[in-house]
Amino acid sequence: MDEVFKALADESRRMLLDRLHARNGQTLGELCDGLEMTRQAVTKHLGILEGANLIATVKRGREKLHYLNPVPIHEIGVRWIGKFEVQRLDVLAELKRNLEQKDQIP
Amino acid sequence: MDEVFKALADESRRMLLDRLHARNGQTLGELCDGLEMTRQAVTKHLGILEGANLIATVKRGREKLHYLNPVPIHEIGVRWIGKFEVQRLDVLAELKRNLEQKDQIP
């Protein structure tokens, strides 16, 4: 889980996931197109994403195809965000209540 | 958005959010209890969480109370995870299809 959060912490990596989300199964070269980064930098990012199990790769001839794996992101949603969602409005109400209470203690 | 992801990337910070989730409105000292970290380290983490708008603070006398703000986490769920959720099963099916297709090209 920690690896997933760490992988998602970088804007370049989130952008790579967005690209794969737009079109799955792209090669390294395709994923590099139009980026202001060397191919090696992209390779490292993809390695980190793969290490976090956020993408899976398949070698086809001399190319390497990259596929998005949304499962870990789904798990973040279920196991982490869900937990904080439940009490969303409640907490905001409580926060407001406490902030107002503060003014009553000089 | 980037700050939120960065803030969530650290295990210690996620743990602090968990603690506030368990009991909201704790002081710095309370949040430090039982942690193998100096108070100053915790202060820094809380500063980053506050910078990402994940917590709000209120000074009460010589204490500082910390409140969880679940809104940014909610936004991650809506604007980012949702996007990858929709196609979850579709993508897994496609991935499997492509992996199998690979074997047909020696």
Next chain:
DNA sequence: TTTACATGCAACCATATGGTTGCCTATTTT
């Protein structure tokens, strides 16, 4: 079988990050 193409590997570099220590300030409590 050369030549071109797609990717891999490794060393290196600057900055970001998480943590520490030491000291200062502001409230309580005695």
Next chain:
DNA sequence: AAAATAGGCAACCATATGGTTGCATGTAAA
């Protein structure tokens, strides 16, 4: 007022991170 409590500030340190360059390797096309 003095002592204790809660927190803030700043300098410093080691390691992690994101990036680069240079060269090596495997595969496809001429």
